[in-house]
Amino acid sequence: MTVHPSPVLRSLASAQPADQAAVRRSNLALVLRHLGARGSRSRAGIAADTGLNKATVSSLVAELVDRGLVREGEPHRAGAVGRPGKDVALDGRCVGGIGVEVNVDYLTAVVLDLTSTVLFEQRVALDVPSLPPEDVLDAVAGLTSRAIRECERRDVLPVGVTVAIPALVDVAAGVVAFAPNLRWRDVPVVRGLADRLTGPLAEHPMPIRVANDANLAALGEHAMGGVAGTADLVHLTGGMGVGAGVISGGRLLGGAEGFSGEVGHIQLDPAGHECGCGRRGCWETLVGMAGMLRLAADADDPVSDPALGLDQRLDMIRCRAETGDRRTLDALERVGAGLGVGAAILINFVNPRAVVLGGYFACLGPYLLGPMRAELRARVIAPDIGGCRVELSTLGFAAASRGGANAALEAVFDDPAIVPIRSAARVSATGSG
Template sequence: MTLSESSRPGSGVVAADHVSLRRNNLSVVLRHVRAAGSRSRARIAADTGLNKATVSSLVAELVDRGLLREGQAEAGALGRPGQLVELDGSGVCGVGAEINVDYLAVTALDLSGETVTERRVPLDVAHLDPAATLDQLAELIRESVTAVVGRGGQIAGVTLAVPGLVQSATGLLKLAPNLGWAEVPVVDEMRERLGSPAYPVRVDNEANLAALAAYSEIKAATEPDADQVQDIVLLTGAVGVGGGMVTGGHLLRGGHGFSGEVGHMPVAPAGGTCGCGRTGCWETVVGLTALLNKATDSDDPVRDPSLDVEQRLAEITQRAEGGSARTLKALADVGTWLGVGGAILVNILNPDVLVLGGYFAVLGPWLKEPLESAIRDRVIAPEGGGCRVVQSQLGFTAAVRGGAQISLDQVFLDPTLVGRDTAGVAQ
């Protein structure tokens, strides 16, 4: 039997297998410490099934790469206490950057999920061309990268969040009706503006990224059944409305990556014209523009798109708390319509949790009751199919946090992406 060229002695296959195996084992240890918290080397070995000598070597390398650090001695251990190791998030950061209809936002998170830098600026994106918007976003990203590198950190990657149909694999934004953008190669455009950086630049739908952040938020919650949640639907609202779905713990993207455009479900045939050109889309009755049209006059300052969205919502909140009949009626109406569309999603997907994000979360105290009532009336399964409605606490940071997490996840999958020298940018 003749050996193939790739399997002959000296071909490098065995060495390559060893490299792949070590990379996998580094990932196993790093992800285990992230999930389980501080652990001694002996405990990690017992939990993962790796032998102690291998774990000691892997931990030493992860410490050298700035991904783990030595902690305190193990408390309550019999005999000689083991040294705990814990996640060291400070040296590596992921950056999330969002383009939305009326603002730009950028956030950098370190490996432990702590915010290193964040910024959001109001901007009437819908009335700017893509080039001008991307110029301004690139400047915000450069500021964030400079802040990370200035504290001795590395950039694991930048993920762009956009409200539209995205081909993540090619970096192409196919269509964003509320922005008025179509066929924009946003990744290529951003890489050019950032000077072809060594770190990867990605793009994804903003609701998908927000759903990932919301799922992490739920799993980290203190509720007794939080660890049992596997299926969620996130509804995120601003001018447009998007949906992100996690099923079985994984993001549901659909056959071509275009899932989640729930704002364009035709729920109100007699409704207004949507930014996509169709009539009666869900976002025409539950989007922020719909609420403001119901709650305010055309010359009301709260409609000014140059005003930060949180300031606008703070004014609506103040009016609702003050008992404004018009504001309360508008909120009840939007909440009911939110339940009409939400019930369709619950009937189809039967999620454990329906998460309100974006402006829906901010105004949740007034939207939740009519939403839940509409769901109970329209979901065929008893008790709304067991789905509970919760308000995300992430506000308008969900999409950028999800984007930063996407970049950091690549480090957990392959820790060798981070150089042993933690000064500079990840290669």
């Protein structure tokens, strides 16, 4: 699988005179990112693509092999003459990035290695809005600890934790400024989680970060979803609320303060239902899961019970749709049309190549796509919907946690030397830069 390292949460080092060790670290990162973006390459190919000389590439590859970050293939002959060559490919099974998602009615944790292989994944039901933030952070710390223990069991080095939350997030401060659907304000997530993970962090020092779930979901789709590598895409989260992560030119659009993507609070009906943000008629009151359930079922219906698992509730809705329940089908048609109304605004504004429907939108996509596309054809100004296609996420509810895990792995792409050498056999690997 080709991995597309994401630019999210990458810290930019201050400009300083570079010594030999710094130059080598930079070159290690260059080679590792190149293999992540381009896939398996020969040493000669890496040298030609990066501008590094062949001797330097050989030294760098040897060190990356010793750190367990790349592997060499079987020897082969590139032509009729010359020594057999070996292709080099990304490995990284020895390192793990941890992504955690906090949402209205569940928590998720996932561990990915550098090739995006899932090493651990667990989702637990939790009625987050009914609990104090401190209790939720206790549960998050417990789930994160289980992910760290699984890394230890597999002899995998955890290199970071990224927490995805449906909220306005001050990424630099590690604080959730406002999460209307969780009923959180000014919650110091990073500090709170670090305080609860003192033991695991003492064993495995690593950064903890928090970011908006829609932005991380977009990065997850861009890195490993069905539209992986698409340079211009919009990912729409489908949960109790609605958010959008926008990738433009291969980069996440975060905004001046990192607060972009709050499309669920575009007001479409000023006289509509009250939103968790305190306003009326926001887009998410029409198409968020809470809005869909309000249309499809009464308040005392089991599908409206947050104590039930999310998959179970969605299975009930799907089963009713499959058996032709009129109320369910009408509700899904209205939600699909509402999705088209809001998505048309985004397509007219950013002209993406793809709009990806995530979360519950992906689960119930077959019932939403028809009315959504009809609205898009009627409302998008550019011909043929501006060349945009609508796709159902292949990651579903896992997109944000996977994006978080990929973001955590950025630390390795930034500086491969944070991963210790697993074999002392090649002392010469640290020789030339």
